[in-house]
Amino acid sequence: MGIRVAHIGTGNVGRLALAGVLEAPECELTGVWVSNAAKVGRDAGELAGLDGVTGIPATGDFDEIIAARPDCAVYCAMGDTRPFEAIEDVRQLLAAGIDVVGSAPVTLQHPWQVFPQDVVDGVEQAARDGGASLFITGVDPGFANDLLPFALMSTCRRVEQVRCLEIADYATYDGATVMFDVMGFGKPEDETPMLYLPGVLGMAWGTTIRQLAAGLGVEVDEITEHVEREPAPEAFDVAAGHIPRGGTAAVRFEITGVVAGRPAIVVEHVTRLREDLRPDWARPAQPGGSYRVEITGEPSYAVDICPTSRQGDHNHAAIVAAAGRIVNAIPAVVAAEPGIRTTLDLPLGTGKGRFAA
Numbered sequence: 001m002g003i004r005v006a007h008i009g010t011g012n013v014g015r016l017a018l019a020g021v022l023e024a025p026e027c028e029l030t031g032v033w034v035s036n037a038a039k040v041g042r043d044a045g046e047l048a049g050l051d052g053v054t055g056i057p058a059t060g061d062f063d064e065i066i067a068a069r070p071d072c073a074v075y076c077a078m079g080d081t082r083p084f085e086a087i088e089d090v091r092q093l094l095a096a097g098i099d100v101v102g103s104a105p106v107t108l109q110h111p112w113q114v115f116p117q118d119v120v121d122g123v124e125q126a127a128r129d130g131g132a133s134l135f136i137t138g139v140d141p142g143f144a145n146d147l148l149p150f151a152l153m154s155t156c157r158r159v160e161q162v163r164c165l166e167i168a169d170y171a172t173y174d175g176a177t178v179m180f181d182v183m184g185f186g187k188p189e190d191e192t193p194m195l196y197l198p199g200v201l202g203m204a205w206g207t208t209i210r211q212l213a214a215g216l217g218v219e220v221d222e223i224t225e226h227v228e229r230e231p232a233p234e235a236f237d238v239a240a241g242h243i244p245r246g247g248t249a250a251v252r253f254e255i256t257g258v259v260a261g262r263p264a265i266v267v268e269h270v271t272r273l274r275e276d277l278r279p280d281w282a283r284p285a286q287p288g289g290s291y292r293v294e295i296t297g298e299p300s301y302a303v304d305i306c307p308t309s310r311q312g313d314h315n316h317a318a319i320v321a322a323a324g325r326i327v328n329a330i331p332a333v334v335a336a337e338p339g340i341r342t343t344l345d346l347p348l349g350t351g352k353g354r355f356a357a
Helices: 012-023 062-067 083-095 117-130 147-153 176-182 200-204 206-216 314-328 330-335
Strands: 003-008 027-033 072-075 099-102 133-136 158-169 222-231 236-238 241-243 248-259 262-272 289-298 301-305
Touching (some): 003 062, 003 330, 012 027, 012 314, 027 062, 062 083, 072 083, 083 099, 099 314, 099 330, 147 158, 147 206, 147 289, 147 301, 158 206, 158 314, 176 241, 200 206, 289 314, 314 330
Parallel strands (some): 003 072, 072 099, 099 133
Antiparallel strands (some): 158 289, 236 241, 248 262, 289 301
16 A cells, blocks of 8 residues: 555645646545635546546545545645644644645745744644654745755865855746735835745745755854845736736845855845846746756856746746655655654655656
8 A cells, every 4th residue: 555645735836746646656645625615525636637537525624634544744735825824734734643745834844043943843742742754845945945056065175155046937827826915016116015024035035044054064143135126117917917017027036144244045036027127137047937056166056957847837847846846755754753854854856756658
């Protein structure tokens, strides 16, 4: 019998992760939880966008998911706008002895010195009580700024700075909550969205800064934030909705981990809704978007990561990658010691079992 897996959340990441669970030979789906009442009762295969019927209908009852006693839960419910609710969901699963791997809440990727210690202790205690482990990942924050930089830094004689960039056109991304409520696209510059409130960027990407510092064996003195926003020169529409003239249409932000008075660890995001906006900002290595890891040291590196997909554009490809990292980590997380696990703790994934002739 395979690893019994429950699935929670079928949004942009969740539906692709659900497809991965259904296709993974090592996994056996036990149930699917959805927050949208219109999805309750629909078959898991339909929600995943796959042909065929699984015989597993979606439920809106979280207790029903726990009662099925899965070995592991894939947690892809929204965490950006409901971080404490997501943490409570995860805590319940861990306390019930269910391992968790997922995309949220992002602060649990590497929460130490980022999130309040009493919250971290509560999650850790639940994991110890249930004998369960937790691994949260994604693309950015995620493997593009932890796994890949670690692979490069492991070859260096000296590292002076590591910079991780996401450079992307989000015009085709249809996640309206993230686009408008979190990132503030379409909003006037005098209106501050959630992501740019003081300290929020440092918390969201502090997981990356602290984890890279832990891998390097250094202490971060402080984390600084910098944001630039560019208004739309005229009104236009994107997949998520309407951008009025003067509303935010491009944004660049940096989160910097200062070590010994120097900017040692930097995460930079350049997000446009049209490619002609702010040509002076960093440009992607392929049309639409790419990720980049720059290591300054001996040797130095500049590595571009260009996700593509047969099923969609660069945004779709990045979400497929996030879902793949989640699903492929399930066996390692199930085998891990109880507690919050990070990229620093898990064995190197190699794509075992994923070769397709």
